[in-house]
Amino acid sequence: MIKTILALTCVTLLSLPAPAQKQQPASAQPPFAAAPQTSQAQAENFPPQLLEQLESIKVAALTDDYAYRQVAHLTENIGPRPSGSPQAKAAVDYVAEELRRLGLEVQLEEVKVPHWVRGVETAELVEYPGHVSGAAQKIVLTALGGSSATPAEGITGDVVVVKTFDELKALGKDRVAGKIVLFNELFDKQKTAAGMAFAAYGEAVRYRGAGPKAAAELGAAAALVRSVGDSDFRLPHTGFSFSAGIPANAVTAEDADLIAHLAAQGPVRMHLTSTPQKLPDATSYNVIADLKGSEHPEQVVVLSGHLDSWDLGTGAIDDGAGVVVAMEAAEIVQRLHLRPRRTLRVIAWMDEENGGAGSQTYTKDHSAEFSSHVAAIESDSGAAHPLGFELRMTPQAAQLLQPVAGVLQSFGATVLQSSPFPPGADIAAMSDAGVPALGLMQDGRTYFHYHHTAADTLDKIVPSELRENAAAMAVMGYALASMKDPLPR
Numbered sequence: 001m002i003k004t005i006l007a008l009t010c011v012t013l014l015s016l017p018a019p020a021q022k023q024q025p026a027s028a029q030p031p032f033a034a035a036p037q038t039s040q041a042q043a044e045n046f047p048p049q050l051l052e053q054l055e056s057i058k059v060a061a062l063t064d065d066y067a068y069r070q071v072a073h074l075t076e077n078i079g080p081r082p083s084g085s086p087q088a089k090a091a092v093d094y095v096a097e098e099l100r101r102l103g104l105e106v107q108l109e110e111v112k113v114p115h116w117v118r119g120v121e122t123a124e125l126v127e128y129p130g131h132v133s134g135a136a137q138k139i140v141l142t143a144l145g146g147s148s149a150t151p152a153e154g155i156t157g158d159v160v161v162v163k164t165f166d167e168l169k170a171l172g173k174d175r176v177a178g179k180i181v182l183f184n185e186l187f188d189k190q191k192t193a194a195g196m197a198f199a200a201y202g203e204a205v206r207y208r209g210a211g212p213k214a215a216a217e218l219g220a221a222a223a224l225v226r227s228v229g230d231s232d233f234r235l236p237h238t239g240f241s242f243s244a245g246i247p248a249n250a251v252t253a254e255d256a257d258l259i260a261h262l263a264a265q266g267p268v269r270m271h272l273t274s275t276p277q278k279l280p281d282a283t284s285y286n287v288i289a290d291l292k293g294s295e296h297p298e299q300v301v302v303l304s305g306h307l308d309s310w311d312l313g314t315g316a317i318d319d320g321a322g323v324v325v326a327m328e329a330a331e332i333v334q335r336l337h338l339r340p341r342r343t344l345r346v347i348a349w350m351d352e353e354n355g356g357a358g359s360q361t362y363t364k365d366h367s368a369e370f371s372s373h374v375a376a377i378e379s380d381s382g383a384a385h386p387l388g389f390e391l392r393m394t395p396q397a398a399q400l401l402q403p404v405a406g407v408l409q410s411f412g413a414t415v416l417q418s419s420p421f422p423p424g425a426d427i428a429a430m431s432d433a434g435v436p437a438l439g440l441m442q443d444g445r446t447y448f449h450y451h452h453t454a455a456d457t458l459d460k461i462v463p464s465e466l467r468e469n470a471a472a473m474a475v476m477g478y479a480l481a482s483m484k485d486p487l488p489r
């Protein structure tokens with residue numbers, strides 16, 4: 001996921017007093033002593049029969065491995081799915097065929113995507129204080145998405161280390177031109193440990209996104225960023241970076257430390273070889289699959305994840321998991337012979353990682369229908385235990401969803417947390433257009449160990465936790481599509 005630029009730093013917990021409590025005198029029982037009460041609007045929207053259906057959807061999801069089998073196929077049989085790759089194409093065909101087999105109406109929406117392929121990537125420090133003649137210090141790095149290449153024989157240059165954009169600016173053109181600039185912004189592991197991994201990511205990822213371009217503007221020969229993640233197994237993290245016209249690579253946290261320590265002692269020179277290629281744009285597709293509503297087929301609830309991945313791992317937690325829990329929601333509704341009032345639309349987005357062409361195309365093709373898109377859900381924060389949902393909607397709409405949290409309470413996915421930002425990159429344009437938007441919110445404590453690295457592989461998905469995610473997606477999706485009224489805007 002990019003989710004970068006969204007900087008999820010100031011989410012606030014919704015407090016949702018039941019209206020009946022509001023009318024009680026101040027001397028009545030304090031809220032923490034009272035059982036939750038159901039408002040009239042909640043009761044009307046979630047009659048007992050619907051609550052029973054939601055319960056049976058949850059039970060079905062918690063006892064089924066459909067989603068896991070799908071993500072195993074996507075990651076192990078198909079493999080990494082970067083935009084424009086043959087594997088991304090195979091994944092589109094596979095997901096479309098699976099959803100057809102479930103009885104959904106499937107369309108492929110054509111998307112023009114960038115096609116960038118990784119080449120050789122090696123680096124070593126060739127001069128530094130205390131350098132032993134004939135030796136070199138190997139640096140582990142990986143090219144950022146869209147990066148330009150060095151010549152095949154590589155380049156050699158002095159390394160300049162900065163922590164911030166301001167430090168870079170203060171150096172000025174004279175001390176940056178012709179150099180290799182390292183942005184050494186730390187990833188705040190304490191935030192991750194405190195449950196705020198996405199805030200830590202939002203702070204650090206600015207340097208991955210905009211650092212290389214800022215360095216190029218001052219004439220740098222190449223840019224390096226400290227990997228945006230908190231693994232400590234010397235794993236480089238790739239990811240999107242604005243086109244800078246110079247080689248742009250992420251070094252591991254360990255190697256960023258090494259370079260910074262040596263550069264503090266004296267001049268450091270690096271030999272860098274990085275030979276990715278930018279090929280002509282390719283044709284790809286969003287997979288869009290409808291399970292038509294019985295009463296309001298024109299009203300749509302989007303359930304989604306992104307099908308493309310980075311190329312280093314196999315795209316299991318980012319974001320095979322999101323696609324397959326959306327698929328499983330449709331599978332369960334069909335298997336239980338349920339029929340939602342409104343249309344459930346499963347979308348497997350293309351190119352979330354390398355520019356967002358899939359969501360841009362959907363917005364262009366469908367924005368006239370956004371007034372009848374009653375809600376959109378995206379899962380793009382991994383596959384770990386779900387805590388609940390991040391919401392961007394009115395407080396009234398959020399309050400209406402409390403009965404859904406009640407259904408999910410048995411496994412803890414009860415948090416309904418309001419966010420000022422769109423809770424998913426692919427549904428951001430819909431959210432900005434006023435469509436109530438929900439992001440499935442997972443325990444993020446390990447997500448950035450693996451995200452965008454070679455270690456984003458199937459073994460990182462715990463089957464029981466994936467089942468919980470499928471349950472949360474399916475229950476919330478069916479609820480939004482079957483409650484009496486569409487969510488207020």
Ligand SMILES: [Zn+2]
Pocket residue numbers: 001002306318319352380
């Ligand atoms: Zn993702």
